[in-house]
Amino acid sequence: MGRSFGLNEFLYLLKAIPWTLLLSLGALIGGAIVGLFIAILRTAPSRVLRGLAIGYIELFQGTPVLMQLFVTYYGLAVIFDIQVDAWPAVLLAFTLYSGAFLGEIWRGSIQAIPRPQWEAAACLSLSLPKQLWYVILPQAARISIPPTVGFAVQLIKSTSIAAIIGFIELTRAGQLMTNATFKPMIVYPIVAVLYFIICWPLSLLAQHLERRIDATLGVKRHF
Amino acid sequence: MNYVFQFNVVWEHFPELLTGALLTIQLSATAMVLGLCVAVLCAYGKTAGPRPVRWLVTSYVELIRNTPFLVQIFIFYFSLPVIDIRLTANNAALVAMTINLGAYASEIVRAGIEAIPVGQIEAARALGLKRLHIFRLIVIFPALKTVYPALASQFILLMLSSSVVSTISAVELTAITNSLQSTTFRAFEFYFVATGLYLAMALGFRASLSAIYWAVFVRGRGA
Numbered sequence: 121m122g123r124s125f126g127l128n129e130f131l132y133l134l135k136a137i138p139w140t141l142l143l144s145l146g147a148l149i150g151g152a153i154v155g156l157f158i159a160i161l162r163t164a165p166s167r168v169l170r171g172l173a174i175g176y177i178e179l180f181q182g183t184p185v186l187m188q189l190f191v192t193y194y195g196l197a198v199i200f201d202i203q204v205d206a207w208p209a210v211l212l213a214f215t216l217y218s219g220a221f222l223g224e225i226w227r228g229s230i231q232a233i234p235r236p237q238w239e240a241a242a243c244l245s246l247s248l249p250k251q252l253w254y255v256i257l258p259q260a261a262r263i264s265i266p267p268t269v270g271f272a273v274q275l276i277k278s279t280s281i282a283a284i285i286g287f288i289e290l291t292r293a294g295q296l297m298t299n300a301t302f303k304p305m306i307v308y309p310i311v312a313v314l315y316f317i318i319c320w321p322l323s324l325l326a327q328h329l330e331r332r333i334d335a336t337l338g339v340k341r342h343f
Numbered sequence: 344m345n346y347v348f349q350f351n352v353v354w355e356h357f358p359e360l361l362t363g364a365l366l367t368i369q370l371s372a373t374a375m376v377l378g379l380c381v382a383v384l385c386a387y388g389k390t391a392g393p394r395p396v397r398w399l400v401t402s403y404v405e406l407i408r409n410t411p412f413l414v415q416i417f418i419f420y421f422s423l424p425v426i427d428i429r430l431t432a433n434n435a436a437l438v439a440m441t442i443n444l445g446a447y448a449s450e451i452v453r454a455g456i457e458a459i460p461v462g463q464i465e466a467a468r469a470l471g472l473k474r475l476h477i478f479r480l481i482v483i484f485p486a487l488k489t490v491y492p493a494l495a496s497q498f499i500l501l502m503l504s505s506s507v508v509s510t511i512s513a514v515e516l517t518a519i520t521n522s523l524q525s526t527t528f529r530a531f532e533f534y535f536v537a538t539g540l541y542l543a544m545a546l547g548f549r550a551s552l553s554a555i556y557w558a559v560f561v562r563g564r565g566a
Contacts, residue, residue: 182545183538184506232415256444280411305425308417312410319409
């Protein structure tokens with residue numbers, strides 16, 4: 121009855137990992153563009169622009185990723201009158217999702233730059249975009265690296281949700297192998313371990329970077 | 344775009360959606376209470392326990408924080424029956440949510456505990472209080488008060504991620520939305536409204552959690 125879980129089945133799981141990574145990387149790059157935009161709007165002098173950015177962040181941080189995925193998946197079908205593939209839908213959904221989180225992380229980094237830096241840049245008669253681009257963002261980027269790496273871990277884990285609408289990545293591959301072999305006690309723990317192998321080094325890296333930045337900024341930590 | 348939106352079907356079934364929302368609230372609130380208990384226990388173990396306990400807590404936390412919630416649910420629902428632990432879908436969901444929240448929240452609570460000034464603990468020790476008394480009377484309330492905002496956002500994240508438990512046929516808002524859209528073929532409309540309900544629940548939870556903060560830490564005697 122059924123297949124046994126052997127080397128081929130394990131290789132099938134391994135072959136699904138690139139899709140998990142590709143989706144995470146794509147969403148991270150797309151989300152970086154959206155997030156930078158949101159972070160700048162969120163710190164803009166205009167109240168309307170700030171309100172728009174806050175609304176965007178509230179919407180995407182206040183609703184489940186799964187719902188965002190469903191609305192994007194069926195929403196694209198509504199717009200284009202045909203059922204689109206899962207791939208563009210999940211990529212778009214995770215891009216918008218990570219845009220909200222990265223936007224909020226980077227806003228914090230921008231606001232952590234002391235006010236006199238803006239004033240000094242203004243004294244050099246740099247325009248507002250130039251102040252941001254040449255003076256503030258390079259410094260903010262350094263502070264933002266550890267939480268961004270931390271978010272990447274969160275993103276890799278949440279891409280597992282794409283399995284629910286049938287996008288084949290690591291978790292979906294695990295489901296398929298469970299259905300083929302009837303060995304959930306073997307397959308799902310292996311899937312979990314594979315995620316752990318991907319995510320744990322990144323988590324450690326984020327912690328390490330955080331400590332280094334604290335040391336250079338002279339932040340004292342209790343722990 | 345030739346799609347005609349038909350939201351009236353959704354309004355016909357709106358009471359069912361509300362029932363689903365209520366189930367989500369019930370499930371999340373239970374998991375929040377249980378998860379907080381797990382978190383406090385683990386945080387105590389990690390800060391005051393012997394080395395094997397500390398090691399055990401660390402591996403639990405790292406294991407949960409570096410694997411996707413979806414895979415954790417699959418393990419609790421599909422893998423455990425193999426070793427003769429059978430849980431109903433909703434119980435498996437509750438256990439998975441509790442264990443997941445316990446890991447994230449224990450790190451938050453630990454940070455709160457470590458932020459307690461050492462002098463307080465030394466003073467308590469000088470008064471002859473036992474370790475557990477010190478923890479219960481001196482440490483835990485101020486610690487929870489310090490990290491309350493972080494705990495509250497973790498609780499809301501848990502409520503949002505509970506939508507994923509629909510995959511193991513646990514009954515809550517997403518599961519009910521899934522079955523309604525599959526009988527009415529109005530996927531976009533149903534998911535759109537369900538997303539709105541989740542947003543409302545997130546805002547509602549945030550307001551109630553602030554009210555709890557006020558009742559316990561500001562008006563009450565805790566800290």
